Amino acid sequence: MTHVTNEDCWSEGLADLGARGLRRRLREVAARQGAHLTVDGRSLICFASNNYLALADHPAVVAAVREAVAQWGWGAGASRLVCGHMGPHAQLEQRLAAFKGSEAALVCPTGYHANLAAIRALAGKGDVVFLDKLNHASIIDAARGSGAVVRVFPHRDCRKLERLLAGAADARRRVILTDSLFSMDGDLADLPRLVELKRAYAALLCVDEAHATGVLGPHGRGAAELMGVEAEIDVTVGTLSKALGGIGGFLAGPRSFIDWVVNTAGPFIYTTALPPASCAAALAALDLVEREPARREKLLALARHLRGELSARGWDIGPSVSQIVPVIVGDAERAVSLSAKLEAEGILAPAIRPPTVPRGQARLRLSLCADHDPADVDRLLVAMGQERERASKSCGTAP
Numbered sequence: 001m002t003h004v005t006n007e008d009c010w011s012e013g014l015a016d017l018g019a020r021g022l023r024r025r026l027r028e029v030a031a032r033q034g035a036h037l038t039v040d041g042r043s044l045i046c047f048a049s050n051n052y053l054a055l056a057d058h059p060a061v062v063a064a065v066r067e068a069v070a071q072w073g074w075g076a077g078a079s080r081l082v083c084g085h086m087g088p089h090a091q092l093e094q095r096l097a098a099f100k101g102s103e104a105a106l107v108c109p110t111g112y113h114a115n116l117a118a119i120r121a122l123a124g125k126g127d128v129v130f131l132d133k134l135n136h137a138s139i140i141d142a143a144r145g146s147g148a149v150v151r152v153f154p155h156r157d158c159r160k161l162e163r164l165l166a167g168a169a170d171a172r173r174r175v176i177l178t179d180s181l182f183s184m185d186g187d188l189a190d191l192p193r194l195v196e197l198k199r200a201y202a203a204l205l206c207v208d209e210a211h212a213t214g215v216l217g218p219h220g221r222g223a224a225e226l227m228g229v230e231a232e233i234d235v236t237v238g239t240l241s242k243a244l245g246g247i248g249g250f251l252a253g254p255r256s257f258i259d260w261v262v263n264t265a266g267p268f269i270y271t272t273a274l275p276p277a278s279c280a281a282a283l284a285a286l287d288l289v290e291r292e293p294a295r296r297e298k299l300l301a302l303a304r305h306l307r308g309e310l311s312a313r314g315w316d317i318g319p320s321v322s323q324i325v326p327v328i329v330g331d332a333e334r335a336v337s338l339s340a341k342l343e344a345e346g347i348l349a350p351a352i353r354p355p356t357v358p359r360g361q362a363r364l365r366l367s368l369c370a371d372h373d374p375a376d377v378d379r380l381l382v383a384m385g386q387e388r389e390r391a392s393k394s395c396g397t398a399p
């Protein structure tokens, strides 16, 4: 009998992933986050990060962190309910509640935790949760671990959602869970229609504004602000880690709901509080969101330009309407090869493959940053154009 060690199992699994073009590797970045990154000793134009407003190394944010570390030290020392709830946590929660126009807000260590905490508190045994098929993994994980029955509707298919809601009349509670700005396609949930449905079927609506916070809406409050439905959202989830440039997640909603999370949600209770300086960073980032609307205006103008040019040149950018612009090529190996060719031209645009996106929909996920110059976008377009030409010459098809 052959003895198979655990290591053999992992090696085989890794080899299998490699053979299918799905193996992933960490790559070290040797510079601050920004529109340009140093990777493997080369400076690349970065079209890969969620640092949409370029706040990850903004001087005001960095200064706020320094001051907070000087005043509060680094660690929070304990979970929030034990003794880790410090001044900056309380200040940030008040600020986030005001920013989102809700009664209360609660900060969690990450956006992932925020979804786990919110959804555990919203739904359990006897309830039904309704998920858009393209929701972020943290929503799906939270829903599956909640004990509620999970119903998945095709992406943005409100007709199917309505049928599912109608079939769940006997549930104790019905909860609709959706991203507002979808992270891999860059399109938006139809929030006004979801509001109509939640009213018609006495459901709750929880919206994850992770990619829209700081970017969309006249004041950068998110897609619900853009669509004029903020007052109708029962619970908002967001992150401090994308446009706000730092780390952490949050929930915003009625005071009683936030108190319920504090009392019952394991992902909030059983984990150490964020370092207070991370809260100070988020406060400084929120100041910039409020004071400098030009950042989001520039970001969205660059994105409009990129989407228009890519579409005009025949690339499939899916349904994107935002700063997240997919270039859908289908096959995982093709996506990897296109990404490598762009990197040879000085552009970082990683391939996104299954299981992050559905099989057959591998893509480059291009994301813009307020610190990109129009010339950066032009360089990307030129490199994509060269690649398209090269591919059509070599095999008569575009990549």
Ligand SMILES: Cc1ncc(COP(=O)(O)O)c(C=O)c1O
Pocket (backbone or CB within 6 Å): 110, 111, 112, 113, 115, 136, 138, 179, 183, 208, 210, 211, 239, 240, 241, 248, 249
């Ligand atoms: C829609 C959505 N929600 C939540 C998260 C998790 O946020 P965080 O990175 O702060 O854990 C992400 C991260 O990519 C996301 O895309």
